[in-house]
Amino acid sequence: xxxxxxxxxxVKLVSKRFGMGAADIDRYIELGGYESARKCLxxxxxxxxxxxxxxxxxxxxxxxFPTGLKWSFVPKQSAKPKYVLVNGxxxxxxxxxxxxxxxxxxxxxxxxxxxxxLAIGARTGFIYLRGEYRYLLQIMEKAVADAYRKGFLGNGIxxxxxxxxxxxxxxxxxxxxxxxxxxxxxxxxxxxxxxxKPPFPAVVGLYGGPTVINNAETIATVxxxxxxxxxxxxxxxxxxxxGTRLFGLSGHVERPGVYELPMGYNLKKMIYEVGGGIRGGxxxxxxxxxxxxxxxxxxxxxENLGMDFDQVGKAGSMLGSGGVVVIDDQTCIVEFALRxxxxxxxxxxxxxxxxxxxxxxxKKSLTRFHAGYGVAKDIDNIQYLAENxxxxxxxxxxxxxxxxTIGFVKKFRKEFEDHLNGKRCPFAKHVELAVV
Amino acid sequence: MSSETMSLFSPQLxxxxxxxxxxxxxRRSALVPMLLYAQDEIGYLSEAVxxxxxxxxxxxxxxxxxxxSYYSMLRFKPAGKYNVQVCTNISCMLRGAYEVYERFQxxxxxxxxxxxxxxxxxxxxxxxxxxxxxxxAIQVNYEFHDELTPDHVTPILETYRGRQRREGTAH
Numbered sequence: 001x002x003x004x005x006x007x008x009x010x011v012k013l014v015s016k017r018f019g020m021g022a023a024d025i026d027r028y029i030e031l032g033g034y035e036s037a038r039k040c041l042x043x044x045x046x047x048x049x050x051x052x053x054x055x056x057x058x059x060x061x062x063x064x065f066p067t068g069l070k071w072s073f074v075p076k077q078s079a080k081p082k083y084v085l086v087n088g089x090x091x092x093x094x095x096x097x098x099x100x101x102x103x104x105x106x107x108x109x110x111x112x113x114x115x116x117x118l119a120i121g122a123r124t125g126f127i128y129l130r131g132e133y134r135y136l137l138q139i140m141e142k143a144v145a146d147a148y149r150k151g152f153l154g155n156g157i158x159x160x161x162x163x164x165x166x167x168x169x170x171x172x173x174x175x176x177x178x179x180x181x182x183x184x185x186x187x188x189x190x191x192x193x194x195x196x197k198p199p200f201p202a203v204v205g206l207y208g209g210p211t212v213i214n215n216a217e218t219i220a221t222v223x224x225x226x227x228x229x230x231x232x233x234x235x236x237x238x239x240x241x242x243g244t245r246l247f248g249l250s251g252h253v254e255r256p257g258v259y260e261l262p263m264g265y266n267l268k269k270m271i272y273e274v275g276g277g278i279r280g281g282x283x284x285x286x287x288x289x290x291x292x293x294x295x296x297x298x299x300x301x302x303e304n305l306g307m308d309f310d311q312v313g314k315a316g317s318m319l320g321s322g323g324v325v326v327i328d329d330q331t332c333i334v335e336f337a338l339r340x341x342x343x344x345x346x347x348x349x350x351x352x353x354x355x356x357x358x359x360x361x362x363k364k365s366l367t368r369f370h371a372g373y374g375v376a377k378d379i380d381n382i383q384y385l386a387e388n389x390x391x392x393x394x395x396x397x398x399x400x401x402x403x404x405t406i407g408f409v410k411k412f413r414k415e416f417e418d419h420l421n422g423k424r425c426p427f428a429k430h431v432e433l434a435v436v
Numbered sequence: 437m438s439s440e441t442m443s444l445f446s447p448q449l450x451x452x453x454x455x456x457x458x459x460x461x462x463r464r465s466a467l468v469p470m471l472l473y474a475q476d477e478i479g480y481l482s483e484a485v486x487x488x489x490x491x492x493x494x495x496x497x498x499x500x501x502x503x504x505s506y507y508s509m510l511r512f513k514p515a516g517k518y519n520v521q522v523c524t525n526i527s528c529m530l531r532g533a534y535e536v537y538e539r540f541q542x543x544x545x546x547x548x549x550x551x552x553x554x555x556x557x558x559x560x561x562x563x564x565x566x567x568x569x570x571x572x573a574i575q576v577n578y579e580f581h582d583e584l585t586p587d588h589v590t591p592i593l594e595t596y597r598g599r600q601r602r603e604g605t606a607h
Binding site: 090091188189207248258325326340349 | 459460461462464465466467468469471472493502503506507508509510524525526527529530531563564565566567568569570571575578579580582583
């Protein structure tokens with residue numbers, strides 16, 4: 001069972017019902033649940049979208065697109081049915097926040113989905129969970145069935161004449177399906193390869209209908225935005241970055257865990273105070289701030305770094321999924337880079353050549369390099385290869401593989417050079433890293 | 437296909453599939469979960485499974501195979517009754533996942549995608565399973581075990597051996 005953690009600096013909104021038995025619908029209602037959905041039903045779509053816009057809530061999947069704005073792009077009139085699609089294909093390495101939401105607060109996901117549906121005029125919502133999350137899917141399925149029994153879902157929700165249905169769906173193992181258009185393909189029973197954009201999902205999405213796709217954390221945040229009001233939610237965070245975020249601290253920290261902190265929270269403080277510092281009293285070597293696809297940061301770069309989309313972007317990385325991976329001074333960065341690229345090589349769907357071939361060549365080069373058979377030219381070649389993948393694929397997986405690789409080479413060039421001329425890596429336990 | 441006609445699947449699963457294909461705006465949306473649920477019961481996607489799923493959805497077997505080959509959890513060969521999946525991705529690696537993986541290899545005497553002679557266990561090195569803050573973590577079939585050290589390996593395997601003994605059936 002995933003361990004829950006807490007720290008005095010936390011501002012608990014999305015996590016406030018964690019560990020309180022809120023998977024039970026009556027308990028959820030007792031704790032104020034479904035009040036936001038009722039309020040939205042009374043207020044109507046324009047009011048909802050205005051509240052969402054004023055909240056400055058930005059997509060928690062990684063891209064950080066303003067949620068209210070995304071919802072406003074869906075055409076009011078549509079010949080085809082509109083859909084809400086909740087992305088619970090959580091698979092960015094370093095990220096396990098949705099795991100806790102599905103486990104502890106499944107009704108918040110349902111309530112957020114209903115609200116999104118009311119906002120865009122959809123009658124059906126899909127909640128898609130990665131296949132590995134079977135026990136969480138069962139929790140979600142029970143929660144959906146309970147919501148139907150209470151009349152919160154169905155042909156006339158909360159005693160109104162508004163219809164809203166929710167369908168849960170299981171994936172079967174694919175990182176790429178976390179990309180929004182690949183997710184729609186998978187839900188249509190196909191291989192999870194991305195679609196070319198435009199048209200964007202808000203216009204042509206699932207089954208060809210206008211579709212809003214939001215990350216599970218974004219959707220679970222929505223009822224809280226409605227409950228406290230958009231402006232109050234925005235005030236918790238930093239400018240243009242409303243509210244809180246479930247940050248996943250993992251790697252070499254004393255107290256790893258999922259902590260809910262205000263947007264803009266200082267990264268150094270997060271590691272040293274919230275996370276209890278580096279395990280075993282070692283020194284910090286580097287930190288991956290937002291899941292494995294985000295470029296690595298050095299200790300001197302995190303001194304005054306506030307964790308929001310804009311500040312981390314300005315520092316040359318990304319806030320991404322909020323998965324903070326902490327790396328101590330006894331870690332080999334070449335090995336870490338190799339394990340990172342091995343993942344993207346494994347998960348590349350093969351649709352776009354720069355990603356399919358690029359990830360494979362990067363993995364081959366880094367494998368050889370880490371084993372001590374690299375030559376000086378390889379370092380530049382790795383960077384050149386990665387730079388030429390950027391922006392040349394249908395979906396961001398190619399960038400997700402290239403960006404961290406460029407970061408590792410640029411910031412740890414010396415460590416790459418130390419692997420040259422058959423020298424053994426001083427830290428690595430696995431000379432030839434086993435890869436999947 | 438109605439559940440009364442010849443089906444590979446148990447009556448419960450066949451009935452579930454009858455409902456599943458009607459649940460979505462298009463039948464084909466049932467494909468991915470259906471393959472996973474079929475695999476859970478049969479053990480892998482055999483020719484016969486692919487044939488029946490294709491017929492239930494109303495697409496070709498080639499189409500089913502094309503989709504199935506994309507998803508890493510779907511397999512065309514049997515695995516052990518308990519499939520041990522060790523995550524070695526970055527967060528788990530930093531906290532000793534390879535040591536845990538090596539201990540499983542030693543204890544089971546098999547490598548990546550290997551199956552023990554008695555068919556009870558198989559082993560896989562897998563990508564991130566979404567338990568990064570409780571690393572290193574593994575899944576045995578769908579059950580998570582987290583915050584592991586190599587010393588947890590034997591007790592975990594014993595748990596499943598015990599389950600097998602209680603079921604009292606040879607695999």
